[in-house]
Amino acid sequence: xxxxxxxxxxxxxxxxxxxxxxxxxxxxxxxxxxxxxxxxxxxxxxxxxxxxxxxxxxxxxxxxxxxxxxxxxxxxxxxxxxxxxxxxxxxxxxxxxxxxxxxxxxxxxxxxxxxxxxxxxxxxxxxxxxxxxxxxxxxxxxxxxxxxxxxxxxxxxxxxxxxxxxxxxxxxxxxxxxxxxxxxxxxxxxxxxxxxxxxxxxxxxxxxxxxxxxxxxxxxxxxxxxxxxxxxxxxxxxxxxxxxxxxxxxxxxxxxxxxxxxxxxxxxxxxxxxxxxxxxxxxxxxxxxxxxxxx
Amino acid sequence: xxxxxxxxxxxxxxxxxxxxxxxxxxxxxxxxxxxxxxxxxxxxxxxxxxxxxxxxxxxxxxxxxxxxxxxxxxxxxxxxxxxxxxxxxxxxxxxxxxxxxxxxxxxxxxxxxxxxxxxxxxxxxxxxxxxxxxxxxxxxxxxxxxxxxxxxxxxxxxxxxxxxxxxxxxxxxxxxxxxxxxxxxxxxxxxxxxxxxxxxxxxxxxxxxxxxxxxxxxxxxxxxxxxxxxxxxxxxxxxxxxxxxxxxxxxxxxxxxxxxxxxxxxxxxxxxxxxxxxxxxxxxxxxxxxxxxxxxxxxxxxxxxxxxxxxxxxxxxxxxxxxx
Numbered sequence: 001x002x003x004x005x006x007x008x009x010x011x012x013x014x015x016x017x018x019x020x021x022x023x024x025x026x027x028x029x030x031x032x033x034x035x036x037x038x039x040x041x042x043x044x045x046x047x048x049x050x051x052x053x054x055x056x057x058x059x060x061x062x063x064x065x066x067x068x069x070x071x072x073x074x075x076x077x078x079x080x081x082x083x084x085x086x087x088x089x090x091x092x093x094x095x096x097x098x099x100x101x102x103x104x105x106x107x108x109x110x111x112x113x114x115x116x117x118x119x120x121x122x123x124x125x126x127x128x129x130x131x132x133x134x135x136x137x138x139x140x141x142x143x144x145x146x147x148x149x150x151x152x153x154x155x156x157x158x159x160x161x162x163x164x165x166x167x168x169x170x171x172x173x174x175x176x177x178x179x180x181x182x183x184x185x186x187x188x189x190x191x192x193x194x195x196x197x198x199x200x201x202x203x204x205x206x207x208x209x210x211x212x213x214x215x216x217x218x219x220x221x222x223x224x225x226x227x228x229x230x231x232x233x234x235x236x237x238x239x240x241x242x243x244x245x246x247x248x249x250x251x252x253x254x255x256x257x258x259x260x261x262x263x264x265x266x267x268x269x270x271x272x273x274x275x276x277x278x279x280x281x282x283x284x285x286x287x288x289x290x291x292x293x294x295x
Numbered sequence: 296x297x298x299x300x301x302x303x304x305x306x307x308x309x310x311x312x313x314x315x316x317x318x319x320x321x322x323x324x325x326x327x328x329x330x331x332x333x334x335x336x337x338x339x340x341x342x343x344x345x346x347x348x349x350x351x352x353x354x355x356x357x358x359x360x361x362x363x364x365x366x367x368x369x370x371x372x373x374x375x376x377x378x379x380x381x382x383x384x385x386x387x388x389x390x391x392x393x394x395x396x397x398x399x400x401x402x403x404x405x406x407x408x409x410x411x412x413x414x415x416x417x418x419x420x421x422x423x424x425x426x427x428x429x430x431x432x433x434x435x436x437x438x439x440x441x442x443x444x445x446x447x448x449x450x451x452x453x454x455x456x457x458x459x460x461x462x463x464x465x466x467x468x469x470x471x472x473x474x475x476x477x478x479x480x481x482x483x484x485x486x487x488x489x490x491x492x493x494x495x496x497x498x499x500x501x502x503x504x505x506x507x508x509x510x511x512x513x514x515x516x517x518x519x520x521x522x523x524x525x526x527x528x529x530x531x532x533x534x535x536x537x538x539x540x541x542x543x544x545x546x547x548x549x550x551x552x553x554x555x556x557x558x559x560x561x562x563x564x565x566x567x568x569x570x571x572x573x574x575x576x577x578x579x580x581x582x583x584x585x586x587x588x589x590x591x592x593x594x595x596x597x598x599x600x601x602x603x604x605x606x607x608x609x610x611x612x613x614x615x616x617x618x619x
Contacts, residue, residue, distance in 0.1 A: 059579075090582050166469035173555065174388060175580020190386055195470035195566050197555040199576055210460055213469045 050078030051268040057084075057091015057104030060177030060219070061255050064124060065104060067288040068276050079268045087175060092118065095258035101269035103258030106177045107184065117261040121277055124255040124290035127220035127244035128182050129231040131205065133212045138162040140233045143250050147186040149215060152193035157213070168195040170207050170216035181253040182217045205229060217251075220244065221289020244291045255290055360599070367596030370589035379593060385557040385568075387577065387587040394594055396559045400567040401601070403560045404474060404549070405542040408481035412542075413535055415482070416489030417524075420534075423490070424497035425519050443487035451551035454480045459552055468564055470554070475563040477553035484548060485538035492537060496530020497523055529615050536609045543601055546571035570598045 095103025382393020463471030554566020
């Protein structure tokens with residue numbers, strides 16, 4: 001019995017020693033990491049940031065937020081930024097009741113939401129490209145024409161100057177941020193008559209590519225450089241970063257960081273917020289496919 | 296407890312005596328379960344482990360059933376059972392929760408798949424069991440088992456890339472993702488279960504039946520249709536019910552070819568949404584705790600009841616088979 005106890009005690013002591021050593025090595029690594037980043041980064045960020053930042057909301061903002069969160073985590077090893085989905089409304093709610101540090105919404109705040117003391121900060125702009133098959137002869141549509149296609153008033157491409165083909169409308173499933181953005185901008189909320197609801201941006205592009213009758217919508221970033229489809233001009237304005245930024249391209253929406261007035265962010269969250277909305281993050285936002293607004 | 300009481304009534308017992316009592320109680324327990332040797336103990340504990348494994352399955356089924364009812368029923372009651380089951384509009388964001396389109400689509404899709412899959416499957420089974428020579432049968436049989444092993448998402452992918460454009464071309468439609476495409480995919484998917492079960496039951500028909508028929512002057516094919524098939528009918532029926540079960544529970548393959556729009560299945564060329572795909576396509580988006588999310592669980596409950604019903608029917612067939 002005594003022998004067993006002794007062995008157990010030895011084992012425990014051994015484990016503790018390993019734990020202590022591991023702790024040492026971790027600390028060493030940490031010191032190395034905070035020492036190495038280039039001076040411009042370490043000057044703009046306080047070095048002793050720690051904790052976690054939770055962001056929650058629009059799934060359309062996933063790629064932008066994940067890119068930002070990853071880089072911020074690298075610059076500040078003590079901070080983890082989590083990005084959760086749930087949709088714009090969930091993001092607004094999370095900012096309102098404090099379940100997340102920063103809410104994410106891929107639309108401007110409504111008036112009643114602003115009355116609740118919520119503050120919107122535009123992080124980036126997202127252009128929604130209207131895409132058709134590369135063989136489609138139609139190159140330009142107005143927002144009204146696009147709306148009438150998706151509500152089923154116009155059913156043949158010949159009515160719009162194209163060849164005699166029936167129009168197939170491809171959209172996203174209810175709840176998708178892109179669908180929400182498209183329908184709210186074109187004023188077709190819940191009146192769209194779709195031929196297929198797809199569950200991802202990639203699937204919409206794939207479906208449009210394989211069907212000469214098709215029209216669909218997808219984020220500007222996802223459409224660039226795709227073969228077999230083309231983004232049509234809307235009211236004569238091409239869908240590009242420049243036209244989204246100057247506001248001439250009409251089918252666009254803001255990516256908004258939602259915070260609550262009078263509620264102080266944690267130091268880590270405040271640092272993330274400041275960095276994300278600064279010019280330093282612009283290239284990252286661009287690489288994630290949205291159009292940054294910070295100069 | 297009782298032991299302690301007894302011990303309390305005998306205060307003058309020494310510790311040693313109590314220990315002996317305890318040991319004899321253990322021995323009595325051992326004897327009761329017939330555990331005389333170490334081998335018996337091992338045997339007993341392995342039995343116990345097997346029982347636990349078996350019980351795990353039962354526990355899972357019970358848990359899922361109870362969970363579905365608990366999470367699905369409140370929303371159904373809040374919406375109103377009749378409005379929920381018979382409502383013809385599903386726009387969850389506007390608070391319209393009618394799942395009749397999904398129910399009818401699942402029924403129509405499964406029915407269509409059975410209409411195509413059963414004749415093809417049963418005839419294949421007849422061919423394999425009664426007509427084909429061994430080499431041909433072996434090739435077909437391994438092809439069928441490969442078909443059963445293909446993941447459903449691959450069926451969906453091939454359907455989306457090959458079948459959907461083909462349907463669009465063949466019928467001059469604007470879009471090929473519709474009920475017809477889903478039926479074709481489902482029909483192919485249920486073939487393996489129909490063929491396997493039907494073939495087994497056709498093989499089990501006693502040779503004497505067929506020999507008697509042939510001796511009476513019937514041709515080989517007449518014998519298969521008039522004697523073998525009726526004799527194997529309960530097995531064939533079982534295969535059909537299995538096919539229905541597979542078809543009605545399928546989601547991944549058909550979400551990619553059915554169009555996934557909540558329409559009434561008005562014609563073969565309507566883009567439609569099934570019970571299964573209604574859950575998968577909106578589960579990511581519905582906010583937690585909302586009526587929308589809860590109603591998706593209610594759809595799950597309805598689907599569960601459908602599958603339970605099919606299982607009951609299946610059991611009836613299997614029982615009949617044993618009796619007949």
